[in-house]
Amino acid sequence: MSLRPDLAIIADHVAHGARVLDVGCGDGALMAALRDTRGVDARGLEIDGGNVAAAVSRGLSVIQGDADVDLADYPDASFDYAILSQTLQTARRPDVVLDHLLRIGRQAFVSFPNFAHWRVRASLLWGGRMPVTPLLPERWYDTPNIHHLTIDDFRSFVADRGIVVEGAWFLSRGVETSSAAANFRAEHAVFLLKH
Structure with a gap:
């Protein structure tokens, strides 16, 4: 079974035999992969x-x-890990949800779309409208995304709260890219956090 790129990164970094809570788990693809390949x-x-x-x-x-x-x-x-993949931006109170993740899990994985990606910026600049892309396919009025955050927003948020970033991965077109200018170049981000 092929996992979405952010989920594949998470799956590769969860320890064998760990206890995991997947919040916003969708159809369970990540959970099934973790069960079947990592026990x-x-x-x-x-x-x-x-x-x-x-x-x-x-x-x-x-x-x-x-x-x-x-x-x-x-x-x-x-739990050893609490996971929140592509869900933070849909929460009414993402700050409270993140507090709970770090309370429930010894570590927390968080992945989200980066609304500062250059294609999003170009769409707003040249089209003057909220972008519709393969990774953000909904229109402004039917999107579940209610908090549009950027990688730099998230980095600042965790720094202000004293949350330790244990790992960070950035994706562009589903392929891992460097952290250099990630706020501009990456479409998605995955962070591993610890309090």
Whole structure:
């Protein structure tokens, strides 16, 4: 099974046999890969009922829930990793969700689209409209993205809160790229964080 590029990076860096909570796990693709290739004990939280059903049909332990309200119910340090892939920008309170991730997991993976990528900037500059791209396919009025963040926004946010960045990976067209000028060149970012 082929994983989305950000998920593949996460999968490559999760320790064998770890306990993982995948928040916004979608259909469970990452959880299944971690279970099958790394012997991970993976649990999931997903808001969409259809995705929950798809994940459960794969034999995964996934419950339906909302990261904005349900993460408060998880005990401290109950997982080795808490994962939030392509979900931070859809949360009503991403700061609170991130606090919970770092409380629940000893480490946290966070991946998100970079709204400062040069194609996004060019679309706004030359077209004057919110961009619609293969990676951001929804129009402004039907997008689940309610917080448009950039790599530099995220770096500043974690620095201000004293959160340690254990690793960072940047993707352009699904291929890993260097951190040089990542805010301009990368379409997606993946961070591994620790409090």
